[in-house]
Amino acid sequence: MKKRFFKIAKLTFMFSLSLIVLTCCSFSSQKEKNSKITLNFFNQKPEITAQYQKLARMYHAKHPNVNIQITTSGQGGGAAALQAKFASGEAPDIIMLGGLPEIDRYKDHLINLKDLKASKNIVPNLVSGGISNKHMVGIPVDLEAYGWSYNKAVFAKAGIDASKINNYSEFLKAVEKLNSEKKKIGIDAVFGFNGADTSSIASVSAQFTSLPYNNNLVKAFKSKTFPWKYERQMKNYYDLVKKYNVQPILSVKYDPSVQDLFFNGKVAMIPQGNWIIPTLDGLEKGYVQKNLGMLPFFVKNDGTDRLLTGSSWYLGITKDHPKRQKAAKDFINWMYTSKEAENVIINEMRFVPATKNFDVSRLPDDLSKQIYRIGTSKNAQSPVHKQYPNGFTNQALGPYIQRYFVNGISWKELKKETSAKYRQLREIQSGE
Amino acid sequence: MLIKKHQYLAFVLPAVFFILLIIVVPFLIGIYYSFTDSNGLRSSFIGWKNFEVLFQDSTFLQSFWLTVKFSFVSVILINLVGLAFALIVTSHNNRLTKSLRTIFFMPNLIGGILLGFIWQFIFTSAFQAIAAAFHLDFFKGWLSNPSTGFWGIVILFVWQMSGYIMLIYISFLNAIPKNTIQAAVLDGAKATQIFFFIQLPQLAPAFTISLFLTLANSFKLYEQNLALTNGGPYRSTEMISMYIYNTAFVNFQQGYAQAAGIILFLCVTIVSFIQLALSRKREG
Amino acid sequence: MKKSTKILLGFLFGIIALFWFYPFIIVIINALKGKRGIFQNPLWFTRDFTFSNFKTAYQALDFTSSFFNSLVITVASVIVITLVSAAAAYALSRVKGPFSSILYYLCAGTMLIPFQSIMIPLLSLFGKVNFLNRTSLVIMNTGLSVSLSIILFYGAFQGVSKTLDEAAALDGAYPFKTFVYIIFPAVSPMTGTVVILNAMKIWNDYLLPSLVVNKDGMYTIPLKMYSFFGETNSQWQLALAGLVLSMVPIIILFLLLQKQVMTSVTEGAIK
Numbered sequence: 011m012k013k014r015f016f017k018i019a020k021l022t023f024m025f026s027l028s029l030i031v032l033t034c035c036s037f038s039s040q041k042e043k044n045s046k047i048t049l050n051f052f053n054q055k056p057e058i059t060a061q062y063q064k065l066a067r068m069y070h071a072k073h074p075n076v077n078i079q080i081t082t083s084g085q086g087g088g089a090a091a092l093q094a095k096f097a098s099g100e101a102p103d104i105i106m107l108g109g110l111p112e113i114d115r116y117k118d119h120l121i122n123l124k125d126l127k128a129s130k131n132i133v134p135n136l137v138s139g140g141i142s143n144k145h146m147v148g149i150p151v152d153l154e155a156y157g158w159s160y161n162k163a164v165f166a167k168a169g170i171d172a173s174k175i176n177n178y179s180e181f182l183k184a185v186e187k188l189n190s191e192k193k194k195i196g197i198d199a200v201f202g203f204n205g206a207d208t209s210s211i212a213s214v215s216a217q218f219t220s221l222p223y224n225n226n227l228v229k230a231f232k233s234k235t236f237p238w239k240y241e242r243q244m245k246n247y248y249d250l251v252k253k254y255n256v257q258p259i260l261s262v263k264y265d266p267s268v269q270d271l272f273f274n275g276k277v278a279m280i281p282q283g284n285w286i287i288p289t290l291d292g293l294e295k296g297y298v299q300k301n302l303g304m305l306p307f308f309v310k311n312d313g314t315d316r317l318l319t320g321s322s323w324y325l326g327i328t329k330d331h332p333k334r335q336k337a338a339k340d341f342i343n344w345m346y347t348s349k350e351a352e353n354v355i356i357n358e359m360r361f362v363p364a365t366k367n368f369d370v371s372r373l374p375d376d377l378s379k380q381i382y383r384i385g386t387s388k389n390a391q392s393p394v395h396k397q398y399p400n401g402f403t404n405q406a407l408g409p410y411i412q413r414y415f416v417n418g419i420s421w422k423e424l425k426k427e428t429s430a431k432y433r434q435l436r437e438i439q440s441g442e
Numbered sequence: 443m444l445i446k447k448h449q450y451l452a453f454v455l456p457a458v459f460f461i462l463l464i465i466v467v468p469f470l471i472g473i474y475y476s477f478t479d480s481n482g483l484r485s486s487f488i489g490w491k492n493f494e495v496l497f498q499d500s501t502f503l504q505s506f507w508l509t510v511k512f513s514f515v516s517v518i519l520i521n522l523v524g525l526a527f528a529l530i531v532t533s534h535n536n537r538l539t540k541s542l543r544t545i546f547f548m549p550n551l552i553g554g555i556l557l558g559f560i561w562q563f564i565f566t567s568a569f570q571a572i573a574a575a576f577h578l579d580f581f582k583g584w585l586s587n588p589s590t591g592f593w594g595i596v597i598l599f600v601w602q603m604s605g606y607i608m609l610i611y612i613s614f615l616n617a618i619p620k621n622t623i624q625a626a627v628l629d630g631a632k633a634t635q636i637f638f639f640i641q642l643p644q645l646a647p648a649f650t651i652s653l654f655l656t657l658a659n660s661f662k663l664y665e666q667n668l669a670l671t672n673g674g675p676y677r678s679t680e681m682i683s684m685y686i687y688n689t690a691f692v693n694f695q696q697g698y699a700q701a702a703g704i705i706l707f708l709c710v711t712i713v714s715f716i717q718l719a720l721s722r723k724r725e726g
Numbered sequence: 727m728k729k730s731t732k733i734l735l736g737f738l739f740g741i742i743a744l745f746w747f748y749p750f751i752i753v754i755i756n757a758l759k760g761k762r763g764i765f766q767n768p769l770w771f772t773r774d775f776t777f778s779n780f781k782t783a784y785q786a787l788d789f790t791s792s793f794f795n796s797l798v799i800t801v802a803s804v805i806v807i808t809l810v811s812a813a814a815a816y817a818l819s820r821v822k823g824p825f826s827s828i829l830y831y832l833c834a835g836t837m838l839i840p841f842q843s844i845m846i847p848l849l850s851l852f853g854k855v856n857f858l859n860r861t862s863l864v865i866m867n868t869g870l871s872v873s874l875s876i877i878l879f880y881g882a883f884q885g886v887s888k889t890l891d892e893a894a895a896l897d898g899a900y901p902f903k904t905f906v907y908i909i910f911p912a913v914s915p916m917t918g919t920v921v922i923l924n925a926m927k928i929w930n931d932y933l934l935p936s937l938v939v940n941k942d943g944m945y946t947i948p949l950k951m952y953s954f955f956g957e958t959n960s961q962w963q964l965a966l967a968g969l970v971l972s973m974v975p976i977i978i979l980f981l982l983l984q985k986q987v988m989t990s991v992t993e994g995a996i997k
Contacts (some may be wrong), residue, residue: 093482260586260676261583401688401692401693401695402693404688404692405501409676412675412676418676435693438694438697439481439693445817445821446901449900449902452902453814453905454814456810457810457811457813457872458829458832460865460868461872461873463865463869464848464866464868464869465844465869465870465873466836467847468847468851469843469844471851472843472847482850530739533735538736538739542739543988544981544984545743545747547988548750548977550991551980553929553931553932554930555948555952556969559965560749563752563756563965563966564749567756567764567768568768568769571769572769606995609988609991610995610996612992613992655995662840662841664842665933665948668932682842686842687933696850700843700847703840703842703844703845704843706840707843710838710840714838
């Protein structure tokens with residue numbers, strides 16, 4: 011018995027030893043060859059991984075010695091995954107970063123992109139979202155619009171002309187009309203707000219927190235206080251959603267909200283922007299051109315309210331692997347300036363480009379064209395929710411608003427708790 | 443002396459090295475961290491501020507209170523169910539009770555993440571189906587409501603731990619001499635009398651052990667929490683471990699999170715000393 | 727007891743057991759369905775019986791590689807833990823002195839520290855010197871498990887008479903030889919306990935690997951399961967098939983080693 015045990019123990023030991031040796035060998039053999047370069051691209055937008063891969067293949071076909079390896083991490087896990095990559099010394103060459111708090115964490119790793127051909131053309135409003143220590147370390151991925159996405163067919167059935175909605179009271183009237191004719195037009199509720207997702211709660215909150223910063227995203231990032239200037243409007247909108255949303259509101263999630271409630275005309279409006287375009291057209295070709303429109307939030311309520319336009323994501327290049335920097339720059343230049351890359355970006359990713367002097371007529375649908383015009387106009391307004399402190403959206407703002415939705419907290423308490431948490435997180439993260 | 447000094451060191455040093463490197467050093471650094479405002483990259487000393495803020499942080503207090511409540515409820519339920527199972531399994535000695543033992547223990551083999559997903563499916567899909575089939579609102583939306591969400595984690599944890607605690611009770615029940623019980627049966631004692639007057643007193647040490655084990659495990663619960671509710675809705679089912687994790691690795695408030703970690707350590711230590719004192723008292 | 731009550735009782739117990747086992751059944755049933763079937767009736771079989779979920783889940787979970795990672799990490803950790811703690815416990819049980827008792831109390835004391843109280847500094851310590859992934863996971867597992875294992879082994883070595891050591895010494899064996907060939911084999915039941923307890927813990931662990939492992943190819947089963955679950959987007963049939971795949975190996979192993987596992991778990995708790 012004892013002998014047998016020992017025999018087994020010895021065997022296991024030898025077995026595992028050989029395993030360990032084997033794995034060590036297999037890793038050391040994967041050394042990079044000098045002539046070929048592999049760029050690591052860290053992507054945080056899972057919905058367009060396939061298109062990025064296509065771009066990578068196209069680039070590889072033109073530059074056979076450059077391979078682009080795309081790593082995607084999304085669904086809230088991106089920040090942690092990125093942190094881990096840096097911690098393990100496997101910093102990616104090109105990284106997609108969301109907002110200045112994330113850029114700030116990695117600022118010591120990022121190079122100045124000011125002289126890049128791609129940066130020359132960036133829409134001026136979006137530049138400040140990629141600035142750290144007065145250096146331009148990130149360039150915007152695309153131009154996104156924030157507001158209400160509405161279903162044109164549903165509006166038409168209710169006899170509502172969206173172009174006639176120009177202030178809050180007209181918006182309110184439309185909502186009430188939609189609600190009273192719910193049965194007739196076949197909707198479950200007016201709104202399909204996905205209350206389960208804190209990220210959507212945050213992007214809506216930007217409608218009420220962005221104006222005071224007037225496109226200065228660095229200022230928003232530095233701010234120690236949560237801006238309550240448009241508190242009244244904020245409360246009005248949340249109360250409206252609370253009243254006219256699909257219930258239970260906290261069970262509504264992003265995917266069903268877009269792909270079922272909105273797509274199938276079960277709700278009239280959802281608080282999403284043009285990032286839902288590829289999904290909708292993926293479900294039915296031509297759906298967007300036919301059915302999708304966007305309405306702004308009426309906050310100033312003086313006739314100048316527009317959709318907010320900005321970029322949630324910025325691309326940066328790291329200095330961790332100096333040998334690969336030039337290749338990374340070339341690839342980004344190619345993505346932002348070549349026609350072939352642009353074609354994939356606007357027709358397959360369905361992005362609105364964040365570059366100046368772009369020929370609008372190349373965009374495949376009217377909404378995208380409209381967004382480009384707003385985003386490049388003088389009155390364009392960038393949202394600031396990506397400048398909230400790390401964790402504020404998931405750990406404070408989101409949960410507090412969710413509580414408010416189910417009457418678990420009063421507006422006054424919400425205000426107090428949110429302000430306190432905002433200040434606390436900002437102070438700790440800025441190291442002051 | 444059979445073992446010389448240098449030989450002694452060769453035997454113990456590897457273990458000492460591992461304990462120091464993985465537990466003691468981080469623990470000491472951790473105590474220092476809890477007095478800083480570290481965000482993982484930069485840090486400076488701020489004295490007791492983290493602790494002062496913690497005791498005013500409603501989210502922390504809520505998750506702490508939730509953990510206490512959870513531990514209390516699950517300790518009671520797990521021990522009741524575990525003891526009941528032990529009595530069932532030891533009541534006869536046949537094939538049925540043997541397979542029962544296996545079945546009761548089985549959930550304990552599965553890791554917390556997998557358990558969480560299993561029960562997430564049950565609470566969402568299966569419960570939904572029951573609610574629809576029998577028109578019972580009781581089974582609706584268990585994980586989207588703070589109180590049923592809480593009970594969801596309790597049920598999961600009872601399912602996981604009862605079989606484990608059962609084994610402890612079994613070993614103590616088996617240690618009771620068979621002839622004591624037989625003698626009682628001959629004297630005409632009823633089953634309930636045997637249980638309360640003969641078995642229960644013998645089980646006292648088993649109680650202390652099981653109590654401590656369940657308590658320690660429920661204070662440290664994380665994976666089940668993560669996979670079942672992930673703290674939702676609105677952080678209402680977020681227990682202390684998850685609070686520490688999120689604060690440290692999502693908000694990057696590492697000094698602050700470490701302060702919460704130190705409080706967790708103090709709680710576990712106090713509970714352990716109470717347990718130690720109790721079992722000493724009984725022995726002495 | 728009357729025969730009828732006995733049958734009734736057996737029946738009752740059977741019902742309880744079925745109820746207890748039902749979560750496993752429900753998982754297996756729904757892993758064998760399409761999306762529609764789960765929606766129609768998740769409680770029992772529906773018409774759309776299929777095995778295809780397993781194939782999809784197997785590929786998506788990268789099961790071969792995740793299983794291999796889990797196996798390598800568990801086996802390597804358990805071996806290191808067993809050797810290191812047995813050696814230390816042997817020395818502690820044979821040499822009484824201040825250093826031994828300090829070490830014993832160090833083990834008992836460190837068992838009190840919850841992992842959550844040290845994970846932040848531990849991670850930043852290893853992160854700073856850039857030492858993460860598999861090897862460091864093995865080292866951390868060892869550090870976290872050595873204390874309990876030493877205490878378990880210590881009890882067992884106490885029960886081995888010192889005359890054995892003395893006899894070996896008279897034959898001219900060095901302590902190391904005595905330990906490896908005589909004393910360590912004498913406590914093989916306890917070795918089994920230590921191996922099983924640690925293997926179960928490490929195989930199922932999620933929190934530590936989630937903090938330490940950050941390379942795509944190095945995910946263990948629980949890690950991969952968690953990220954796979956996020957990707958399946960409420961496609962329960964795939965998630966459940968993944969769950970079944972992940973549970974099957976450990977349940978089979980348990981059924982083979984049932985008795986040993988149960989005694990080990992009990993011993994680990996009571997000692």
